[in-house]
Amino acid sequence: xxxxxxxxxxxxxxxxxxxxxxxxxxxxxxxxxxxxxxxxxxxxxxxxxxxxxxxxxxxxxxxxxxxxxxxxxxxxxxxxxxxxxxxxxxxxxxxxxxxxxxxxxxx
Amino acid sequence: xxxxxxxxxxxxxxxxxxxxxxxxxxxxxxxxxxxxxxxxxxxxxxxxxxxxxxxxxxxxxxxxxxxxxxxxxxxxxxxxxxxxxxxxxxxxxxxxxxxxxxxxxxxxxxxxxxxxxxxxxxxxxxxxxxxxxxxxxxxxxxxxxxxxxxxxxxxxxxxxxxxxxxxxxxxxxxxxxxxxxxxxxxxxxxxxxxxx
Numbered sequence: 001x002x003x004x005x006x007x008x009x010x011x012x013x014x015x016x017x018x019x020x021x022x023x024x025x026x027x028x029x030x031x032x033x034x035x036x037x038x039x040x041x042x043x044x045x046x047x048x049x050x051x052x053x054x055x056x057x058x059x060x061x062x063x064x065x066x067x068x069x070x071x072x073x074x075x076x077x078x079x080x081x082x083x084x085x086x087x088x089x090x091x092x093x094x095x096x097x098x099x100x101x102x103x104x105x106x107x
Numbered sequence: 108x109x110x111x112x113x114x115x116x117x118x119x120x121x122x123x124x125x126x127x128x129x130x131x132x133x134x135x136x137x138x139x140x141x142x143x144x145x146x147x148x149x150x151x152x153x154x155x156x157x158x159x160x161x162x163x164x165x166x167x168x169x170x171x172x173x174x175x176x177x178x179x180x181x182x183x184x185x186x187x188x189x190x191x192x193x194x195x196x197x198x199x200x201x202x203x204x205x206x207x208x209x210x211x212x213x214x215x216x217x218x219x220x221x222x223x224x225x226x227x228x229x230x231x232x233x234x235x236x237x238x239x240x241x242x243x244x245x246x247x248x249x250x251x252x253x254x255x256x257x258x259x260x261x262x263x264x265x266x267x268x269x270x271x272x273x274x275x276x277x278x279x280x281x282x283x284x285x286x287x288x289x290x291x292x293x294x295x296x297x298x299x300x301x302x303x
Binding site: 015016017018019023024053054055056057058059060089090091092095096099 | 213
């Protein structure tokens, strides 16, 4: 099993955008697709590092992480066991992502 | 007690004089020898500790008030930028305001995190059925999440939407609620005995 760290600032973009790709660049939808690909390519834990960006909007976080369950149909257990979220700058991002995941699976 | 010869002098008339110095027995200092110094040392350590605690407490309160001011300022910046983002008709200005709002909320959250770390302490609170040393800190995590959701939720970043003037009131309400909660938590932290 290979554990990987995915830094959004380094591997995606330092300036996260809106929810959908048709609303602007660096969208939550685009990140969701990249995470889905990463999920298929690896078999270990994926640690998503949220530090180093210019800030996330709620809709971006919801689409990127809640959308994995809601849109792509990834089982919530897979999201919960395979993904770890990390932010030293603003730990409330992690709280909000967990809330999005709970909401997406109907809790 | 030990004795040792001091000197021996042999005068010429044939009388020998022996001088003997008597020295008290040497022994290692015992606890009782130091006993009289113990209260002084104890009071000195206690005084140093009290000064240290009071100084640290005063410095922490000063830092908390500084952070309070910064948080209030950042909250204002974030809310104002979000109001501009919701109401600005010009696309370029709106995009700039949206970016500033997200950045300001992140800075605000980071400042609130510092506040949480600085105010993390245990206070003595005698009460039936409770622990005497209760942890207390100013934790604004839920308020930050609520603020971000209100200010940046859909369709905040949708470039095709019209200016949403009604969001001005929503933004002001969430700002007011944040400040109310923040001041309440600060009051409780300053006077834990009055905390509910």
